[in-house]
Amino acid sequence: MTVALNGSDNLKESIPTNASPRHVATMEEVVEQSLKVANEAFEDPHVFSRPIRRAAVVGAGPAGLATAKKLRDRGIEVRVFETQAEVGGVWFYNKTPSVKPSVPSDKLAPIEALPDVPDNEVVEEEVVLAPETERWFAQEHPGSGCYEDLHCNTATPILQLEDFPWPEGTPLFVPHTGVCNYFKSFAEHFGLYPFIELNTAVKQISKKSDGSWSVMVAKSEKVGDKIRIKRWRETFDAVAVAAGSFQDPFIPDVKGLKEYDTLWPERVSHSKQFRHPRDFKGKNVLVVGGHVSAVDIVRHLQGVAENVYLSFRGPFELESEILNAFRSAIPKDIVLKPAIQGFVNQDGKVDGTVTFEDGTTLDVDRVIYCTGYMANLPFLGNLRVHMDERDQAKDGVVVDGKRPIETYHEIFHIDDPTLAFLGFPSHVTLVRFFSYQANAVARVWEGTARLPSQSKMRNLMENSKPSCPIDDLTVHFESLRAQAFITWLNRHAELCNVSGLKELTNYYGPELAERWVPMFEEWIKFSEATIAKTREKELRYA
16 A cells, blocks of 8 residues: 655655564463462562551642552542642643753753752742742643643543543543543542642752652742742551652753754753643744654644644554554645754754654744654652663662663562552553552552552563553453453452452443544544634634
8 A cells, every 4th residue: 555645755655554563462362461470479478578558649630549549449548638729630730831851852951969858847928929930830830731722632522530420411522621520529539639740840869878768859839929938747557659740841952952952942842841722823834753643743833823733653554543543634735854864064063953753854934843752750859760870779769761661560679569650651551540550550559459469569570571562552452451450450359358459340341442443533533623713712712
């Protein structure tokens, strides 16, 4: 099949449709392997050095709320710390965009210099609102990548946490306000708000000599013409980091980018800063990236910006049916370009030219990077180790720039499973998956599920293969991923002989599978109508 694309002729290429399928395990294989590991773990478990009675949860987005609820269900005292003024994570809209990130991105964000805050003390101060302190406040409470007219591209039946369906009559697709309200309702329904500290950033997580965790936080709020700041420390038996993987914008380095950004600092931005198409009215805009955010932003820019270009790596058609569905919605007048070779001209000089891998060039007014995020986790301080330096540190949290990697089930820090990470899977996933992760953390920390020994966890981490491709999303793939948790947790509940413990079931059944692709096709029609309304509104601005 030949895929005809608008834009450079070099992008018009033949894509083979008979490529061999990627490995996908059967459900029986997943159950068999999970049951084997569960039985071995029960016989030779990791033994925690102390009981877990009190836990901190970092973040009150979908993963954090699910975790807080499950921990409380299992009788563990919980404190949740959220940097924003409301729960909802990436779905909480902040009119003030994030401060511009480093261009290009640092491998790891530098560790912040922190004031001394003794245990059992609250340090308070007030600062006057001024441009410098406003910028500091924006850095303390960075806005998410949610923009004003964002509509969720995931249908509500597959955008829900366990035990909390959407209200009857809810449309298939809702704006970001509807999604955020869902998570607010979740927190209200399960009585979580009394345990959540809003406007509170976690600044440092450190290990104490007795094995507990010290968590330093800073709460900052605007009061009149001042910012009121409170800093304190709390001690916990365990910490669940659920801040999510959409915190730190990633801008890859290419030749000339740093100098280009120094000469024209207003040109380069990240999708996390995007708020309104009107900010680009009449401009020539280059959007970099080929996945969901890039597609949605070029659709919003069409008809508002003068010209819109979309640059991405690789072929247009992918192995992912869902990502192909998204790309099919790219308007015909968006000019497709291959990957960027450099922000230099043909002579290698930085003069405003952008050169692509096919040798073509552009001179644009704005560049929006839709190239994903990193998980810097700066609050881990010296505990955090980049994978390139893992041999130089012992017992550190090894990160690869995207997520912690030396973890069991992509959750539990193997060297100390009282530290857990939720919402950082290596695969594309859905909100419901966080409920399975939260169940695992709550049951393991309570004692109604067991982890394998540390050596076994490390062996499984190093040698286990994913049950399905990590770069694709289907109902069947999600069901396989969920089943690994279901088999393990249900088996241990049975072996522990705990009465009243809910049996977990697989949410991703045949009915949902039948609706999967039609729901995305419905989204394309729905989004065309909503974006048309947005375009009319944006064009009314001068």
